Amino acid sequence: MNFKPNSRVAQVVPRLCAIIFVASLAGCSTVSGWFGSKKIEPKPLAPNVVVLGVRQAWTAKIPSVGFSLTPAVQGDTLTLASDDGTVTALDGRTGRELWRASAGAPLSAGVGTDGTLTTVVSRNNEIVAFAQGRQSWRAKLSAEAFTAPLVAGGRVFVLAADRSVSAYDGQSGRKLWTQQRPGGEPLVLRHSGVLLAMGNTLVVGLSGRLSGLDPDNGSLRWEAPVAAPRGTNDVERLVDLVGRVSRLDGVICTRAFQAAVGCVDATRGQTLWSRPASGYTGVDGDDMRIFGTESNGVVNAWRRRDGERAWSVDRLQYRHLSAPLVLGRSVVFGDADGLVHFLSREDGAPLNRLTTDGSAITTAPVEVGGSLVLVTKNGGVFGFVPD
Incomplete structure (x- = not known):
């Protein structure tokens, strides 16, 4: 869903381990917080029993990919960002490379695109925009x-680490407006957050709230809490919302870091439910359930209508799972060993398990051009197709 063009303008978490990186609002410098330093070995996996047939259809190779570099899907095109600033567009049906470009600097945030204009954010705090693989413009940000x-x-x-939201003209890169959330929280999560269009409203995750903004000027239309800060120190009080989210019929379901999972009616700006949950990766869902993991790798399904627990499985504990993808009869997760796990949406039973290149799955699985695509830390891009 896209906004109507404004007639007044021209057309945190390396290897998903126990270290969570956060950025200080005072210049957005980064610090590390430990959530337990003892490494717990995962349970041995049971032999793989193939219930759902899946075959590898294609592979591609790009430079290494970090955990915050979210890929983008537009039609049959998958666009990927690499740590070193490389941006690559692939045909999701075949893995064929469509174009490759460089932002000229390492990247801190992944890809946003409408199919014509493609954007990333560099660690130099710049938006870099490309049109069909050629650099179109750059604009300086005030924060990471x-x-x-x-x-x-x-x-x-753009949602920045100082909790500001800004709009830029897509053709020229000229800044149109900036809205700054009033201060209070000294830390933010170094992790992909929530920024999406819902009808003609810009929906943004700001601290533990979903906020609906007017895309023409950034003014606040509504605000709906998912989680409230708690704890005795700044790190424990982090409740930033994390991507990915589940969207269905005007309802957005999301996760607040280490605090809650909840659903918001974005047409009215009303919280429908919120349930305690201790995970740090996003969620996905279908018309019946919302799926996600706890920080220890327990996989949960919550009923979409009221947030009550539908099922829970612990066989993938301590495998540092990615955010899920709902695909057909399954919900799919990648892990820190490059394995791809297919679980039943109905009860969490195992359906299949696949291998990639042995390095961690760094982004949530995506579906593009009929392919299930997984991206690894070593830059392996794997396209799978159900039989």
């Missing part, structure tokens, strides 16, 4: 950004 820009309605929207 770890969330992929949103390209919609002829504009580029």
Whole structure:
């Protein structure tokens, strides 16, 4: 869903381990917080029993990919960002490379695209925009950004680590407006957050709230809490919302870091439910359930209508699972060993397990051009197709 163009303008978490990186609002410098230093070995995996047939259809290779570099899907095109600033567009049906470009600097946030304009954010705090693989413009940000820009309605929207939201003209890169959330929280999560279009509203995760903004000027239309800060220190009080989210019929379901999973009616700006949950990766869902993991790798399904627990399985504990993808009859996760796990949406039973290149799955699985695509830390891109 895209915004209508404004007539007034021209057309945290390396290897998902126990270390969580956060950025200080005072200049957005980074610090590390430990959530337990003892490494717990995962349970041995049971032999793989193939219930759901899946075959590897294609592979591609790009430079190494970090955990905050979210890929983008537009039609049959998959666009990927690499740590070193390389941006690559692939045909999701075949893995064929469509174009490759460089942002000229390492990247801190992944890809936002509308199919015409493609954007990333560099560690030099710059938005870099490409049109069909050629650099179009660059714009300086006032702070770091770890969330992929949103390209919609002829504009580029950016959520920065100082909790500011800005809009830029898609053709020229000229800044159109900036809205700054009032201060209070000294830390933010160095992790991809929530930034999306819902009808003609810009929906943004700001601290533990979903906020609906007017895309023309950034003014606040509504705000709905998912989690409230708690704990005795700044790290424990982090409740930033993390991507990915589940969207269905105007309802957005999301996760607040180490605090809660909840659903918000974005047409009215009303919280429908919120349930305690201790995970740090995003969620996905279908019309019946929302799926996600706890920080220890327990996989949960919550009923979409009221947030009550539908099922829970612990066989993948301590495998540092990615955010899930709902695909057909399964929910799919990648792990820190490059394995791909297919679980039943109905009860969490195992359906299949696949291998990639042995390095960690760094981004949530995506579906593009009929392929299930997994991206690894070593830059392996793997396209699988159910039989």
